[in-house]
Amino acid sequence: EPEVTQTPSHQVTQMGQEVILRCVPISNHLYFYWYRQILGQKVEFLVSFYNNEISEKSEIFDDQFSVERPDGSNFTLKIRSTKLEDSAMYFCASSVKGSGTQYFGPGTRLLVL
Amino acid sequence: DQQVKQNSPSLSVQEGRISILNCDYTNSMFDYFLWYKKYPAEGPTFLISISSIKDKNEDGRFTVFLNKSAKHLSLHIVPSQPGDSAVYFCAASANGGTSYGKLTFGQGTILTVHP
Numbered sequence: 001e002p003e004v005t006q007t008p009s010h011q012v013t014q015m016g017q018e019v020i021l022r023c024v025p026i027s028n029h030l031y032f033y034w035y036r037q038i039l040g041q042k043v044e045f046l047v048s049f050y051n052n053e054i055s056e057k058s059e060i061f062d063d064q065f066s067v068e069r070p071d072g073s074n075f076t077l078k079i080r081s082t083k084l085e086d087s088a089m090y091f092c093a094s095s096v097k098g099s100g101t102q103y104f105g106p107g108t109r110l111l112v113l
Numbered sequence: 114d115q116q117v118k119q120n121s122p123s124l125s126v127q128e129g130r131i132s133i134l135n136c137d138y139t140n141s142m143f144d145y146f147l148w149y150k151k152y153p154a155e156g157p158t159f160l161i162s163i164s165s166i167k168d169k170n171e172d173g174r175f176t177v178f179l180n181k182s183a184k185h186l187s188l189h190i191v192p193s194q195p196g197d198s199a200v201y202f203c204a205a206s207a208n209g210g211t212s213y214g215k216l217t218f219g220q221g222t223i224l225t226v227h228p
Contacts, residue, residue, distance in 0.1 A: 004156070031214055043157065043202065043218040056215055091156050093216075099145060099208035102216060104156035 002026045004105035006092050012111045013082055021077045021108045023092030032075045033093040033102060034067065036060075043091065049075065050098065082112045116140045117205050119219035128228050132190040136203030136219050139184060143205040147216070148177060148188045151200045160201075161188070193226045200224075 005024045013019050025032050034046040048055040049067050066078045075094075079086055089109050093102040118137045126132045134148075144165040149157035163170040163177045163186070170177050176189045190197055203219040 006156075033214065033216075035216070042220055043204075043216075045215045045217070048214050058215075095214060098214040099206065100214075101147060101159055101162055102214065103159055104149070106156045107154075109154075 004092055004094055004103055006090075006105035006108050008108060009106065010109045010111075012113065015084055015112055016081050019079050019082055019110065021079075021090050021092075021110070023075045023077075023094075023105055024073050025075055025092065025094030026103060027073070029094035029096050029103075031055075031095045031098050031100075031102075032067075032069070033095075034077045035091045035093065035104075036088040037091070037107075038085075038088045046077070048098075055098070079110075082110075084112050086110060087112045116143075117203055117217050117219040119201075119203055119222050121222050122220070123223040123225070125225045125227065126193045128195055128226055129192045132188075132193045132197065132224055132226065134188040134190075134201050134203075134222050134224065136186050136188075137184060138186075138205055140205070140207060140217070141184070142207035143217075144208055145206045146177070146179060146186050147204045147206075148175075149202045149204060150197075151202060151221070157202060190224075193224075195226050195228050198224055198226050 007022045032049040037043045047057045047061045089107045091107045092105040095102045147162040148160040151157045161175045179186045200221045202221045204216040
């Protein structure tokens with residue numbers, strides 16, 4: 001069964017460093033998403049992406065964040081200068097259509113020291 | 114952001130009995146609702162969904178009920194099995210206008226099914 005994959009599974013970085021989280025969505029899906037879950041809190045929407053551009057973003061997704069689909073398979077989330085409060089599980093998701101069911105990857109646990 | 118609320122942090126059920134997980138929402142623009150199951154250190158796994166034009170959707174042991182007038186949905190698991198023990202998240206989306214696909218999640222309910 002097709003699934004969303006994410007790399008790395010864990011990332012430890014120093015505050016102020018740049019990180020890139022990678023995702024491979026399900027191959028026939030057209031809509032891509034990033035969410036995050038800070039420990040003990042809700043899963044929060046960050047950004048949606050369709051047709052090579054951002055469809056919607058939350059207030060969390062400020063200028064330090066960017067997304068890219070560099071080729072036909074990968075979808076990346078970049079945090080330019082990490083802060084302590086960026087420590088969280090980051091989930092990638094994809095769906096066939098914008099209003100459809102989203103399938104999530106296993107997540108990347110990011111720890112900013 | 115309290116648009117989706119799961120008021121029960123935990124639920125404990127005996128194997129073979131029914132599990133009922135509840136979810137309330139406040140945004141009347143939500144038109145698609147989903148339930149996800151999550152194990153620690155894993156991503157949410159899709160279970161079942163329902164569109165706002167329906168009031169019930171069934172898939173094997175899982176049934177979701179939607180009461181739009183009460184802005185309430187519930188997930189029924191019958192019969193419950195120990196392998197169902199996990200965190201269950203309710204999520205909702207409002208599709209149209211400037212919003213398309215963004216999921217708003219509840220806080221989650223920890224379900225424990227005892228053998």
